[in-house]
Amino acid sequence: MRKLIFLAALCFSSTTMAASGNIPLDEAPIDLSDKASLQRGAQTFMNYCAGCHSMQYQRYSRTFEDLKIPEELGEKYLQFTGDKPTDYIKRGMPAESAGTWFGAPPPDLTLVARVRGADWLYTYLRTFYVDKNRPFGVNNKVFPEVGMPHALQPLQGTPRETYEEVMVDGEMVKRYTGIQSDGDGALSADEYDKAVADLVNFLEYTGEPFRPQSETIGKWVLVFIVVLFVFVFLLKKEYWREVH
Template structure:
């Protein structure tokens, strides 16, 4: 049992590293809407229940969730699992000393993951995560029983499999440059999940939306202030131009 736990924790610790994804499937566009409070609140719930068991968000405090419309009491009652103080950071449930003893390093922090990952010509870190969490499939040849189209031979198990259910990819064999290659065509549902495919995609979208917001909670304020600054500069430029014209009017 300990060996299985160790392998799962190691998988969680390394599997979120982003590959270049050359030759793989294209990344889908993540429905990031960091001003959608309902989506952010649902994403925070998914994050705390499914991700925070092994991964920390050490640069994010629970009380910062008030910025997405949650009260301090709601945070304490529904999201405060790893500590009893709402002002604490989001630390994982795993013991760091045990994690380091088992696989040599702690699972990576997820605070800024969505903003730190991208690939040339592929998309943003949010796009990667959105596609990654939606392309797990059952693979009995793997120790965890799962694999991933975006990250082939991934060690991380599908933590949301009960929501999505089990499915396998469908491939079509085609000939390219004289060689037979397998081209991904779609999915075959093996067992149903507790959610429909549309509901699952929405749930993953909310999770990625929260990860994007968590990476920079002040981003909406920054954009809003930036718009007002640009408007002010436009008005100031207009007044400056007219003052300059009036000043030099009599000068020949």
């Protein structure tokens, strides 16, 4: 089921990717073995993203188990819709209301890291900036004309484009240098980058929850193949000894 959903989402995303900006993507510091980072990312998602976005292919109970979160703490701090731990993670906003307010229901984010890529998400969440011409007052460098508000603005503060004046062909022109917060958010610039990294780390995990186990099994399979090769090679020599 996950593979089918992934393929469908990939096909759907081909049109939206074309609208993406051409700025270089920053490398996301992904570490699926860092349980503390995954726990912080889950908390950020539930507090700032789950109101609009669902994870309809990820269960609360699976999240609690994989991230080493006691069920009672998970229910208290990560479940706000009255669902049971065995339920899938659903958005808090009714789909009809979301369609009215945003033009279309916000997409499910279970597989967004697999569709978009962790680097794209990491850069996207750090390149919102004020644009009074947009319906929600913000735009994005990675996804121009983005149709969603900057959900993490309470953490980052008000982000604005910054420029510097440089001489080009004898004329002074403004060159884009980045995005800087006004400092009215709950986090500093470094703290915000870390919070985004944790969130992207969590989204990377939900796209493939079994990945750490698969990588562990894969290493043991390679070890088995190497050992098996030794025995097969010795057996081959034994069979062909008289021929040679």
